[in-house]
Amino acid sequence: MANYHPLVITNRFAQLPACFYRDVTPQPLDNTRWVMWNSTLAIQFGLPENAPLGELKQQLSGEVEHPQFSPLAMKYAGHQFGVYNPDLGDGRGLLLGELTDAKGSVFDLHLKGAGLTPYSRMGDGRAVLRSTIREYLCSEAMAGLGIATTRALGMLVSDTPVYREKQERGALLLRMAESHVRFGHFEYLFYTNQLAELKLLADKVIEWYWPQLAQAENPYIAMFEQVVDTTALMIAQWQAVGFCHGVMNTDNMSIIGQTFDYGPFAFLDDYDPSYICNHSDYQGRYAFNRQPSIALWNLSALGHALSAIIDKSDIEQQLAQYEIKLQQYYSRQMRAKLGLNTTLEEDGEFFVSLFELLEKTHVDYPRFMRELSNLDHQSPSNVIDLFVDRDSAKTWLERYLLRASKEVDENGNSITAKQRCEQMRKVNPKYVFRNYLAQQAIDKAERGDFSEVQTLAKLLAAPYDEHSKYESYDKLPPEWGKGMEISCSS
Incomplete structure (x- = not known):
């Protein structure tokens, strides 16, 4: 063993x-083998640099019991597309335990697909x-962009058939998060009137x-204020980089403001501000431009649950700070992306x-921002050529x-x-997660070739670097690859 x-x-x-949970023993998959291992993250927690084999691999994949793991499925509820559902919980993932790194940071180790x-x-x-x-x-792309997120430690594929729209292969993801x-x-806990337990969780x-x-x-109150603040920061970052979550149900909202699920x-x-990435979102509830207001809706739902331990007036006072904080964080993000850090009276109208x-022009958003960052050594035509309306x-x-x-x-x-x-090139990535590139990598992986997955993982972990060897991955997407809608089925 390493x-x-x-x-x-x-x-x-x-x-x-x-x-709060039920103890659950993982149900092993057949013939699991590593296809990805996050060496940088692994080393941080004292795990081997290379994907472990033998007993440690079996323990991490749920094939044998680790003496210090306590696998459990969390119980929770949530509003799904605005409707309360009491029957939620970890339906395919287990919290194995928590790992502590040399600096004392504690992360959950979660096995998804177990x-x-x-539930x-x-x-x-x-x-x-x-x-x-x-x-x-x-x-890993979000981590590379500096946005708070869960992380991926490793991924395994198996020979176990799993049936969705078609027969597929079962896989496992080792997810790490500071909190689940x-x-x-x-x-x-609020809607089941377990108020002592709610206070305990707080x-x-x-x-x-x-x-x-x-x-x-x-x-x-201070805790709720912190949740409002970290959520506002996360949403501002999403909007600045153009990230669409797709399923902003309250059960998918992290209490510490990490991008989750x-x-x-x-x-x-x-x-396209009205872009909807989830083909099951028929009403456009979670469209890109609705994410800021939905986050406030979710915070209000959380505030209602916390009314058992916080006065309603204090909850409303903290909720009133959300939009103020969001605008401050978003303005800071966009000013950095545009290289306009000073504030002038003309800026409001200029941003509009x-x-x-x-x-109006539906220009490619990440490429536009990156080309603005290159005006010190490239022709302005590189920006103008992105537009159909060149005069504007x-x-x-x-x-x-x-x-x-x-x-x-x-x-x-x-x-x-x-x-x-x-400075702009430090905040405007050259390489971004494109759904069409991910789909091409998935198509190869389903044939047993994970080289594209590995390449994308490398680029997305360091998205601001030039990576001259891989510049073909910086191409604009083909028409068929734009605005792809993704299924919830996984």
């Missing part, structure tokens, strides 16, 4: 009362290869994730004109360059185009 230091494993959630649980409802408790690949790639506590955990959230809040005048998701190709132009693009670009020329540093010195663009 050398690694002993794992530091805890089971804090397993110490909670029985109403088989039936008491599987009509499902089979399995995950298929295509959805597992998508979650692996996108969670969801808004829906508090909703479940105490544990404070103890585990924000211990400094225990000293606040009212720790529960990758199902039908997408990044914008052509700029930009998004009107992007929406040229007019806007001239205005942008005039506005950018007014940028100064903290000492009042003019910022050069090179200085501005160097």
